[in-house]
Amino acid sequence: MTAMKENILIVEDEFIVANDLRLKLAKAGYQICGIAPSVEEAKKIIEKSLPTWVLLDIFLQDGSMGTDLAPILTEKNIGFIYISANTNQSVLESAKATQPYGFLVKPFREKDLLIMLDIARQKHQSNLDLFAQRELIWKKQLEVIIISETEANNKIIQLPGFFQSFIPFDFMRICFRAKGNSKSKSHNFIRTGFDEYELLDDRELHSRISFSTSESGIRIRDAQHDSNFYLNEINFKRSLMDDIWEKRLSSSYNLNSKLNFHVPIEKSGPVEISFYSKRPDGYSKTQLSLLERTKSSFAQLFEKTLISPPVVPAVRQSQTAGIVSGQIMSGHTGIKKFDGIIGKSPALLEVLDKIEIVAPSGTLVLITGESGTGKERVAQCIHKLSPRKNKPLIIVNCAALPLDLVESELFGHEKGAFTGAFEKRIGKFEQADGSTIFLDEIGELPLSAQVKLLRVLQEMEFERVGSSKTTKINVRVLAATNRNLEKEVSEGRFRLDLYYRLNVFPIEVPPLRKRLxxxxxxxxxxxxxxxxxxxxxxxxxxxxxxxxxxxxxxxxxxxxxxxxxxxxxxxxxxxxxxxxxxxxxxxxxxxxxxxxxxxxxxxxxxxxxxxxxxxxxxxxxxxxxxxxxxxxxxxxxxxxxxxxxxxxxxxxxxxxxx
Ligand SMILES: Nc1ncnc2c1ncn2[C@@H]1O[C@H](COP(=O)(O)OP(=O)(O)OP(=O)(O)O)[C@@H](O)[C@H]1O
Incomplete structure (x- = not known):
């Protein structure tokens, strides 16, 4: 394990535990920027010394909860690991909802602490890599839209699909304002499928949300603030009190958060883009920063489209793109992306969005959901949309592996390694070299094999049963389970460290009753x-x-x-x-x-x-x-x-x- 000069804040009210942590971390080369006994103290230290990591106790003596600090840390992009003596399933689940990088159960060994920090660092790095890779692709797509010789309308129509992968929305409005007066022209997009949108002009939208022309003056006057911001959940609800138009819109489409972004245009008024999501926590600073970094490209795009201002046709984009009901097609390319995954419900669209984000990377994905929801389909899709698609996906049903042969099936064996091993055998991981392995029903894997799997995930190497020679591989791992892994961990049947290694990018497939x-x-x-x-x-x-x-x-x-x-x-x-x-x-x-x-x-x-x-x-x-x-x-x-x-x-x- 490498000793890093990373800055760590310890939020722990028991002095002995906190001090012990401090000593262990200092020995491993970490810097401790503070020890806070409460959430309030922690906030002050965070403002002053911006830690890289926070070790966070869940139950603090002053009655505050470590989980309350989580949103602040997420906002500031600071990774955190919980430390708690409590492995009660409900505690694990509420902690999981705040998306920590790890969870340590007290008392823990020095080795466990350092491994957990190592897992957290890798996960953080993998998130950053994934984001950087996607940002690059995103910017290239924007470049293509800007330079394409297509007419303004076609450029505008490509925007919803383009934005969706980074700034997921259920409703988007692009408003072109004229210079110096309140006149504007808007395009409203309602998401109706994976890359399928209904495009409405204001007149049609107002009739759908029952907003009358006599009220529209209120909206126009109120909307004269050229600022970039996002509002989630309660803040969004509060903001609706001042805006009748937005109130009608959000109740008509069940919207719960908003992100607003302005692009100043030299020759005219600004272009205002507003994204709305049904999710209460739809937007973050990361998305706003990304838009701000790309502002000049958007200005270029809108200046071009303003030369020949777009006409808003009140038609379905699906018709324009030739989408046939029941098929999910890309509005950009017309390619059928999610072969064999049928559905357009918001719950399924969230899954498809996640597949699109994660598929091109090498990131480990944990697919959860009840039996028969389509977890294997999701795994196949991720593989097909990845650069490894030309090699076969190796599927292993962990529940069907005979108990005494689990290791040999996964990692192979040498001739004579055990009674009955008449021939050398290549295991599933070696078969998947250069490709993807899908570990279905991972929750059924016996504890002894879990240790070996952990090493493979960490180091991408193993020894065949009966061999001392190390085999190196390059395999992308996808895993699925219909078990509640938090419960399995809390009952000692699944290793906590393996759970965190696997849980890099979770995708939960909703049951059919939630997508009727x-x-x-x-x-x-x-x-x-x-x-x-x-x-x-x-x-x-x-x-x-x-x-x-x-x-x-x-x-x-x-x-x-x-x-x-x-x-x-x-x-x-x-x-x-x-x-x-x-x-x-x-x-x-x-x-x-x-x-x-x-x-x-x-x-x-x-x-x-x-x-x-x-x-x-x-x-x-x-x-x-x-x-x-x-x-x-x-x-x-x-x-x-x-x-x-x-x-x-x-x-x-x-x-x-x-
Ligand atoms: N969205 C979908 N559209 C069409 N068919 C689907 C969809 N999702 C699942 N199926 C079909 O439903 C069946 C069950 O799917 P699958 O085997 O992927 O589920 P699973 O969650 O992996 O189940 P288990 O937990 O039992 O392994 C398969 O025949 C699959 O093709």
């Missing part, structure tokens, strides 16, 4: 997939059937929906699905206190899978293999279906009369 608006698109996608596979005619779905899908709870998420649509097509002799046989428990039929009932009535995933297989077998008169057999319909090799049937206790000589 994606159901029509998903239904259409699955109907097309299965009718094509079964050689059947194109199917439609009735409104009633769709409504019933949207009022169901989806415990098995998209996988469950996929099975249900497949069954409905098998059962249907016509070309319209008019009703869907859903399992008994529905979202709006749940009693007031549902959790206990849900647990007792819902089926396990195995039960669901068994039921689905039996259903398909019945529909094909028990035929497993061959054309039109159950394996073909289920999209599985016959051998795999036989082994699943065996595992689930489904008899081969399936009785179709049952």
């Amino acid at each position: 608006q994606d159901i029509p698109l998903l239904a259409e996608y699955f109907m097309q997939k299965f009718t094509e596979r079964m050689g059947r005619q194109k199917h439609n779905i009735s409104k009633d059937a769709l409504d019933s899908l949207q009022s169901y709870d989806w415990p098995g998420n998209i996988r469950e929906m996929e099975h249900l649509i497949e069954r409905s097509i098998l059962d249907n002799s016509g070309t319209e699905i008019t009703s869907i046989r859903l399992p008994a428990v529905r979202l709006n039929s749940l009693p007031i206190d549902p959790p206990a009932l849900k647990i007792s009535k819902l089926k396990t995933l195995d039960e669901n899978e068994a039921e689905h297989i039996i259903h398909v077998l019945k529909a094909v008169q028990g035929r497993v293999a061959g054309a039109g057999g159950a394996a073909e319909i289920l999209g599985l090799p016959a051998g795999t279906l036989y082994s699943r049937m065996k595992k689930l206790g489904i008899k081969k000589e399936f009785d179709t009369d049952n």
Whole structure:
């Protein structure tokens, strides 16, 4: 471990612990800029000596919470690591929400402290690299828009997609002000899909948000402040009191934060760009600074577009870009980016935004979410959009690894390394050299293998089982779990240091019940997939059937929906699905206190899978293999279906009369 002259602030009210930390850190070459027993004291030291890192106790004796300091540290771009004797799951979860760089459980060894700081430094560096790399690409894209010989309108239409990757928004307004008077011309963009926006002029927008022309004077007068700022959550809500227009806008589109930016233009008035997000914490100083750094390029762009002022057509950009419903396409290039990920709900768009940000880098990604939500799809997408895409993605299901062979499967073994090792074996990590490895169900990895994995993530090297020779590799790691890793850590089944190594860039895939608006698109996608596979005619779905899908709870998420649509097509002799046989428990039929009932009535995933297989077998008169057999319909090799049937206790000589 390298001794760094990094400045550390210790926020800890127990003198002995604080002093012990100070000594350990000083020995390792760190500088201590202060010890604060409370959040208030900490704020003063931060103002005075701007630390690089803060070690932060969660519960302080004066009643203040270390977590209260977190937003200030994030704002100032100072990394922090919690130190606490409490590993209670709820404490871990609320600490996690503040996005720390690490968490140390008291009492800890000197070695743990230094490793955690090392992990934090690498994570911080990886964030900075990712940001710098993206900023470079972003600036190049802006350059392309500026120099392109296209007309002003086309340039303006490219802007929402361009901004979205750095300054995510649900509503954006570009307002061109004339010099010296209050006249202005605005373009309003509402996000409707991944790179799909609805473009409105003011007249159309005002009618949608019920803002009358007699009120518009108020707005214009109020908006004469040429400042750059952002307002999150409560500050945004407060600001609405002075602005009727913004109040109507935010309540119509459920907006909770705003970033405002002005570009002064020499020959005319300024161009004001306002971004609004549904997220309460949508904006930060980092984004504002980025815009300020790029100000002159924007001035150049707007001067060009002002020479031939744009006309605002009240049309959907999707129409301009030729986007077909159900397909997500890039407004810039028309390339279908997220192959096989269907949906446009805000919850899914957040996931797609994250994939776009992280895919081109080599950053480790931890994908979390319930079973069947599409975590593997996300991993495949990240790989496909990365520079490693020409090599195969190596998928490892950690839950399926035989306990005594985990290490040999992952890292390989030498001939004779253990009884039964007749040949040398290349492990999954070596197979993934130069490419990406996807560690699915990482929460199932036994503790002994977790230690070895930690080293691979740190050093990108390992020894095959039975060998003393070190193998170096270059592998990008993606991992997924449907377990709550904080709970696994708090119960001692998952290493805290591994958790922090993995948690560099978390992506949480939302359950289907939180994106019910994606159901029509998903239904259409699955109907097309299965009718094509079964050689059947194109199917439609009735409104009633769709409504019933949207009022169901989806415990098995998209996988469950996929099975249900497949069954409905098998059962249907016509070309319209008019009703869907859903399992008994529905979202709006749940009693007031549902959790206990849900647990007792819902089926396990195995039960669901068994039921689905039996259903398909019945529909094909028990035929497993061959054309039109159950394996073909289920999209599985016959051998795999036989082994699943065996595992689930489904008899081969399936009785179709049952
Ligand atoms: N957004 C989506 N659009 C279309 N199909 C999807 C989408 N998300 C998931 N699927 C499909 O749903 C099924 C389950 O997805 P996947 O295996 O990626 O889920 P998972 O979260 O990795 O599940 P598990 O936790 O059980 O491993 C797959 O057949 C996948 O193709």
